[in-house]
Amino acid sequence: MVTLSLEFAPLVAWPLLVLFCVPAALLIAYAVYAQARGAALRAAAAAALAFAVANPVVNEEERAPLSTTVALIVDRSQSQKLDDRPNVTDTALDTLRRRLERYPQFDVREVETPPPGSNTAAPETRLFEALNSAIRDVPPSRVGGAIMITDGQVHDIPAGATGLPDGVPVHGLITGRADEFDRKIEFVEAPRFSITGQPVSFSYSVTDAGADPETGLVAVEVYLNGDLVFADTAIIGGETPLELELDRAGTNIVELAVRPRDGELTTANNRAVAQIQGIRENLRVLLVSGEPHSGERTWRNLLKSDASVDLVHFTILRPPEKQDGTPINELSLIAFPTRELFVEKIEDFDLIIFDRYQYRNVLPTLYYDYIAEYVRAGGALLVAAGPEYAGANSIARTPLITALPATPTGIVTAKGYYPRVSEDGMRHPVTRDLDGGGIEPPGWGRWFRTIDVEPPDGVIAMQGADARPLLILNRFGEGRVGMILSDHGWLWARGFEGGGPHVGLYRRIAHWLMKEPELEEEALTAVADGQSLTIRRQTMENAAGTARLTAPSGEEIEVELTDNGNGIFSARVDTDEVGIYEIANGDFTTLAHAGPVDAAEFRSMISTPDLLAPVAEASGGSVRRLADASGGLNVPGILPVRANLSASGRDWLGLRTTDETELLGVTRYSFFSGFLGLALLLMILAGTWMREGR
Numbered sequence: 001m002v003t004l005s006l007e008f009a010p011l012v013a014w015p016l017l018v019l020f021c022v023p024a025a026l027l028i029a030y031a032v033y034a035q036a037r038g039a040a041l042r043a044a045a046a047a048a049l050a051f052a053v054a055n056p057v058v059n060e061e062e063r064a065p066l067s068t069t070v071a072l073i074v075d076r077s078q079s080q081k082l083d084d085r086p087n088v089t090d091t092a093l094d095t096l097r098r099r100l101e102r103y104p105q106f107d108v109r110e111v112e113t114p115p116p117g118s119n120t121a122a123p124e125t126r127l128f129e130a131l132n133s134a135i136r137d138v139p140p141s142r143v144g145g146a147i148m149i150t151d152g153q154v155h156d157i158p159a160g161a162t163g164l165p166d167g168v169p170v171h172g173l174i175t176g177r178a179d180e181f182d183r184k185i186e187f188v189e190a191p192r193f194s195i196t197g198q199p200v201s202f203s204y205s206v207t208d209a210g211a212d213p214e215t216g217l218v219a220v221e222v223y224l225n226g227d228l229v230f231a232d233t234a235i236i237g238g239e240t241p242l243e244l245e246l247d248r249a250g251t252n253i254v255e256l257a258v259r260p261r262d263g264e265l266t267t268a269n270n271r272a273v274a275q276i277q278g279i280r281e282n283l284r285v286l287l288v289s290g291e292p293h294s295g296e297r298t299w300r301n302l303l304k305s306d307a308s309v310d311l312v313h314f315t316i317l318r319p320p321e322k323q324d325g326t327p328i329n330e331l332s333l334i335a336f337p338t339r340e341l342f343v344e345k346i347e348d349f350d351l352i353i354f355d356r357y358q359y360r361n362v363l364p365t366l367y368y369d370y371i372a373e374y375v376r377a378g379g380a381l382l383v384a385a386g387p388e389y390a391g392a393n394s395i396a397r398t399p400l401i402t403a404l405p406a407t408p409t410g411i412v413t414a415k416g417y418y419p420r421v422s423e424d425g426m427r428h429p430v431t432r433d434l435d436g437g438g439i440e441p442p443g444w445g446r447w448f449r450t451i452d453v454e455p456p457d458g459v460i461a462m463q464g465a466d467a468r469p470l471l472i473l474n475r476f477g478e479g480r481v482g483m484i485l486s487d488h489g490w491l492w493a494r495g496f497e498g499g500g501p502h503v504g505l506y507r508r509i510a511h512w513l514m515k516e517p518e519l520e521e522e523a524l525t526a527v528a529d530g531q532s533l534t535i536r537r538q539t540m541e542n543a544a545g546t547a548r549l550t551a552p553s554g555e556e557i558e559v560e561l562t563d564n565g566n567g568i569f570s571a572r573v574d575t576d577e578v579g580i581y582e583i584a585n586g587d588f589t590t591l592a593h594a595g596p597v598d599a600a601e602f603r604s605m606i607s608t609p610d611l612l613a614p615v616a617e618a619s620g621g622s623v624r625r626l627a628d629a630s631g632g633l634n635v636p637g638i639l640p641v642r643a644n645l646s647a648s649g650r651d652w653l654g655l656r657t658t659d660e661t662e663l664l665g666v667t668r669y670s671f672f673s674g675f676l677g678l679a680l681l682l683m684i685l686a687g688t689w690m691r692e693g694r
Contacts, residue, residue: 005059009670012053021050060667066660067107068144068640071134072096074112075150075175077125078577079605081553082151082266085175088633089149092173092626095635096147103640105657106144109134123578123599124155131164140165144640145621145647145655147171151607152623155600157615168656169621169647173635176607177627181210182265184602185220185258188239190274194246195281202242204272206234206258210606213237214261223255226589234258246278250517253591268552269602273580273591282310283514286341286349289315290357290388295490299355299384302506312341312349316362342367350514351380356487358388359398368398375403376477380513385451386487387412403481405474406456413450417465418442419486419500425461427540427567429519430473430508435501445497447488456483459521459540473512480513521567524588526581531594537561537569537585544569544585552579561585578602622648 010017028043074093080086100108113130131146145168148154152174164170185206194200208214213236220232224244234240246252256272285303289296292315303311342363346352352371359368375381381403388394390408401407418441425431436443450464458474464486472483492500512519523538524547537544549557561569575581578595579602609623616623628634637652647654 003061003063005061007057007059009055009057010053011055017050017053020053021046024050055670058669060669062665062667065105066142066658067105068656068658069107069109069135069138069142070100070144070655071131071146072100072108072110073127073130073134073146073148073150074110075125075127075148075154076112076114076116077153078553078579078601079125079151079153080175081577082605083176083180085151085607088175088626091633092149092175092635096149096638099635099638103638105640106655123596123601125150125153125601126156127154128156128158131170135164139660141660142658143168144657145169145171145653147173147653148612149173149175149626150612151176151605152609152611153601153604153607154611157611164619167620167643169654170612170616170619171621171648171653172609172612172616172623174607174609174612174623174625175627176625178625179211180265180606181208181212181261181263182269182605183208183258183261184269185234185256185272186269187256187272187274190254191276193277193279196246196249196278197281199243199245200276202244202254202274203239204234204242204256205239206236208236208261209604210265219259221257223253223257225253226255226591246276248515248517249278249280252276252278255591265605266553268554268579269605271580273593275593280308280350283308283351284310284349285312285351285353285510287311287313287353287355288357289313289355290360290386291316293356293386293487295384295487296355298490298493298502299353299506301493302503306507316357316360338363338367342370346370346374347377347379349379351382351510353382353384354395355384356386356388357383357395358391358393359395360393365398368395368400372400372403372476375479375481378478380480380482380510380515382482382484382509382513384484384487384489387449387451389451389485403476403479404483405458405472405476405481406453406469406483406485409452409454411452413452413465413468414448415465416446416448417450418444418446419470420463420467422460422463424459424540425471428459428461428473428521429538430512431461431471431505432566434505443498444500445491445495447486447491449486449488451485453485471509473509480515482509482513484509522588524583524585524590526583526590526592528581528592528594531575531578533573533575533581533583533592533594535559535561535571535573535583537588539567539569541567547571547583547585549573550582550584551575551577552581553577620647622653 024046028046032043074089080089100106111130111134113127127148127150135143143165146164148171150172152172183206185204188203188205190202191200206218206220215236217233218236220234222229222232222242222244224247229244232240232242244254252275254274254276258270260267260270287299287303296315300313303309371381383404389396390410390412394408396404396408420442421431421434421437431437447464450468450470453469456469456472456474458472460469460471461473462471464470470485472485474481489502492502508519517523521538521540525536527534535547537547544561547559547561549559551557559571559573561571563569575594578599579593581592581594583590583592609625613623624636626633626635639652639654640657641647641654643656645654647656
């Protein structure tokens with residue numbers, strides 16, 4: 001494009017030029033008035049000289065039109081992955097690209113949010129933030145408009161201006177169908193902590209959104225730590241109370257699952273998960289010592305040092321069969337409340353410990369059967385055996401033998417040895433990573449007695465003299481039993497030969513018996529840190545295989561677990577979706593929530609033009625669905641429009657065009673320069689001389 005313009009570049013200052021022209025003009029005017037001969041030629045000569053000094057110049061400018069910037073914002077949020085929205089988005093995007101290519105005056109800036117390959121799941125859809133970033137370096141006069149391909153669930157819609165210059169249109173193209181509907185369940189109230197064994201209150205709601213919502217009652221399944229607790233009934237659209245009792249300390253996962261509707265948009269929000277830390281109010285432990293001995297105080301001191309333990313301790317000082325003639329009224333001993341402890345209140349105890357206890361008619365034979373049933377029903381029993389376990393009065397000769405994992409041979413081995421962690425014990429959480437257990441010989445003192453037993457049930461976690469079983473851990477029914485086949489643990493407490501990790505070992509045994517989740521030998525856990533999931537598999541096996549990760553969208557991923565040694569297999573996965581992930585490995589499953597718990601992206605997933613409509617219409621743009629009534633795809637055409645014209649029509653979108661240009665070069669032409677100006681002046685002067693010569 002070429003434009004011409006005229007300007008003056010005087011050879012002298014304008015005042016001097018005026019000082020010359022004014023007298024000359026007066027003289028010429030007088031000559032014309034007096035009708036002097038040659039007045040016209042004199043006027044032409046003076047004018048030519050004045051123009052020569054004024055130096056008129058013609059500028060020839062070569063200009064190119066500047067492009068108009070158009071922002072094409074593509075919503076790639078998690079809600080855009082539902083149903084057929086990805087295909088609709090891609091098809092519409094390709095169509096718009098081709099149509100915009102027809103207009104070279106448009107500089108299209110395409111932005112996807114979240115950016116591809118970012119591996120960051122956005123808890124919100126922030127399209128206007130992406131729009132402002134795309135045009136930040138563009139002058140307002142060169143912004144032609146914005147087109148947004150989205151499901152309409154945008155969470156940063158400005159309350160006032162769009163961030164674009166006035167009169168610049170924003171157009172919304174909505175994916176999804178107009179007849180979508182979705183069911184959602186969510187916690188309204190969920191505490192973060194609760195005392196185990198006591199009722200804890202929750203509340204939740206079930207809502208139907210979109211077309212044709214249902215009313216009435218709906219079935220809800222309630223799971224605690226992966227186990228179905230009961231089936232509840234909720235009123236759709238209302239708040240439903242819920243009461244549970246946590247059955248263990250540590251992390252507890254409460255899951256709600258509602259029946260999905262046929263044809264609903266997604267089932268990702270048909271589940272809700274809450275994590276609650278269970279806290280034991282107090283651990284109730286019954287310690288029964290069969291006789292005073294050196295190790296008795298070790299157990300008592302250990303249990304009394306823990307403020308969370310309520311300890312009931314009895315030591316049998318005078319068995320019933322002892323007859324030494326001492327009058328009863330002179331004895332300062334109290335009677336052993338056997339019926340109260342082992343019949344009436346046995347279920348109140350979390351752990352029963354028999355410390356060098358033997359059958360001496362203190363407990364009726366039937367009571368041992370009660371203890372065995374207590375363990376079978378989920379209780380915990382620890383037997384710290386001494387030589388009496390191999391004798392004629394061993395508790396292995398009572399009905400309790402059904403719960404015990406090992407039968408004595410009657411032999412007691414008395415010689416020095418280092419307690420060693422067995423091969424299985426290296427993988428068991430109770431004895432794994434015991435301080436000093438990873439070297440040979442172990443970094444702790446020796447013991448000097450082992451009670452021999454027949455091949456036991458359960459896991460031999462530690463070995464004594466001649467690789468005989470020393471620590472046995474076993475499950476019996478719903479409960480657990482532990483056996484320490486030596487009474488010399490007190491040597492570690494006294495610091496003999498440097499002592500040993502008796503505190504850590506005894507505490508781990510006790511907490512494993514009481515089903516502490518962190519000490520489960522077979523467990524699958526997953527912990528979310530932002531958008532990263534850490535999967536941890538604890539097993540007694542040599543291999544764990546792969547874990548199957550199911551994303552909120554239903555996509556399944558096989559994750560290879562890395563062997564960390566000692567029965568620990570783990571993997572770290574960076575996720576790109578917000579919501580509940582299900583992790584499965586063999587028969588074990590667990591849940592983890594990645595990203596913000598109350599993410600705006602999940603509050604509503606129904607596509608809608610209503611949110612964008614006010615801001616689009618205020619800018620002169622439009623909002624419309626891409627899917628037409630017949631189920632086809634209708635992508636509107638593109639038209640460049642002037643600033644004062646309408647920017648949308650029934651089947652087209654208008655984008656403003658700029659009038660600004662870019663200067664490529666300027667060529668200057670002077671009328672009175674060079675030979676042309678000199679010839680013109682000489683011609684006029686010659687004509688004047690010839691006229692005067694006549």
